[in-house]
Amino acid sequence: MSQSPKVIVVTGASQGIGAETVKAFRKLGHNVVATSRSIKPSDDPNLVTVAGDIADPATARRVIDTAVARFGRVDTLVNNAGIFVAKPFTQYTAEDYATITGINLAGFFHITQLAIAEMEKHERGHVVSITTTLVDHAIDGVPSVLASLTKGGLAAATRSLAIEYAKRGIRANAVSPGIIKSPMHAPETHAALGALHPVGHMGEMSDIVNAIVYLDSAPFVTGEILHVDGGQSAGH
Template sequence: MSTPTRVAVITGASQGIGAGLVRGYRRLGYAVVANSRSIGDTDDPLVLTVAGDISEPGVGQRIIDAALQRFGCVDTVVNNAGIFIAKPFTDYTDTDYDAITGVNMRGFFELTRAAMRVLKAGGHVVNISTSLVDQTNSQVPSALASLTKGGLNAATKALAIEYAGRGIRVNAVALGVISTPMHDPSDHAALAGLHPLGRLGEIDEAVEAVLYLEQAGLVTGEILHVDGGQSAGH
């Protein structure tokens, strides 16, 4: 097996946007290390699947170690795994808090910390965020999403500056509502109303935004909104 020129690590990779990202990076010629809680094996020799709950201590490091062992390097990390629970603030439970912060924040922290130790000039980190950080909505109460994904937005800018001198870029994609298996089709019409364009986003549109950032060598510290105008207002 020939050694690929570049290697991308993608979390939440078993379905939806994550699975689309795996396909997208393979089209670019990247080898991919794909993680989710229960991801299965693949016949593609340039896709390594690593099952594990990204919120658990040590899993982030294990994913990076597996990438290095199999492919010898890591060039890109896409922190795609995320949990979204919309509830009135006082209805959130301690279990909700632990689940959301575990995946959205600890997972990001441990995987990205491990990756930053081995990324070289030209490396790239992309964090998947939400436009609800910028444009809150009383019909979608989601303070814990704002807490965690807002933190990712801030960390994106902080890391972009901290690592600019090493030639490593850090960006985020703030999504609106994307048509994925997590949304019941009966809710699609109401969810589309959150976007001024009046429709849901498609998985390929989210993937295209990440791949744009991957190839945009002068872009770092950017929060790219892919949300049908949601962040601009109503």
């Protein structure tokens, strides 16, 4: 168990990277509040789940209020919830735009604002967000304008938050993944997707979780966009 348990909030926590992040922080002995639309109740007294749409401000309020009521504070927020829709730019619909910006941007904004307000009370905290390496390195054949528009916004906001709160004990960082083996990608696509990386294969969910855990344990690191992308952002 960790010497000093933290209170960690994880969004998009019912499957994939989010679920693995919850497991990793619990293994380290931290208390976790996990949220997603479909998350199930928890039998673990140190893991509380809150079901809801992260794009809804009311969900953000319930998550943060639950963390404070159950564990007394919020130490770390992991903004993992996100959606990626690969379509040619002119084929995105108004519904696509509303859904993607709702989850990727509003979902970040509302809960981060509330979490930082709690962190300020204790003069310490950390926000780590998940972006995408497509922000820095677009790939021919992988249409990603709305991903870049929204996740690129998170990368820029991460740097701004880091500077705004640097002297208040609150850090902000991001992890920028390549294409990761997760429930999002069918096994038959793995070879083709792996070939899009200079290292020749996809990443594992553990690669991203390890990066999140590292950033959370690195008090001198803030404003960092940590690329975990098999070399994609470096070039071809």
